[in-house]
Amino acid sequence: MINGALYQTTATDIKKNILAGNYEVGALIPTENQLEKMYGVSKITIRKAVELLVAEGYLQKKSGIGTKVISNNLFNKLSKxxxxxxxxxxxxxxxxxxxxxxxxxxxxxxFEASDQKVLYIKRLYTLNGQPFIIFEHYLPNIAIQSELKELRHRSLYKILKDSGQEINHFKDTFKAVRLDAADQKVLQSANGLAMKRQRQGFDRAGNLIEFSIAVYDTNKFPYEIDYEV
Known part of the structure; x- marks a missing residue:
């Protein structure tokens, strides 16, 4: 029980560093030896902690390279x-x-009914250097305690959580669209067609606390979800 609690505590702390942006997506976390010294635990405890975060979808182990952060999303395990x-x-x-x-x-x-400003974030996603998604996020009621530039490396849901807000459920809608000239240029789209996704995130009381719009160039990579049966 003690060992189990210890590796879970270690995994939780590593996850906190991922969500806070201290270990960025695409970067390697410290080596096993470095983590042993940082946490003052055994190699087997570190390995179990890393395996747990691999299973949760935060880390990916690559032989001869190290352990890479592949997600900073609080909701890696919404379903199977x-x-x-x-x-x-x-x-x-x-x-x-x-x-x-x-x-x-x-x-x-x-969020027109809101009496305060809304945080707007626009992101470009690239795969192997090729742009294929534009994502625009609107977050209301965000308590900005620091410079906006300091939010750049935080995940969307970490920003919400830091403001005392948590997503309870989502609503997604999808449709085919023709890109405007600006988005077509950013995505370097040949035919100007894309899939548009509108995502709404609600808290437990049913309040809308996140509104996001994304356009996907599915000719470069299809929108795919792999369900476990």
Missing amino acids: AKSYASIVNEHGTLTKTILKIKLVSPTATP
């Missing part, structure tokens, strides 16, 4: 399904670049 991000990561190097991050007026956003 392999997430889209995990599937994409298996096909190459997934990178996320923030194009814009700013506070905007709630006017003309889904």
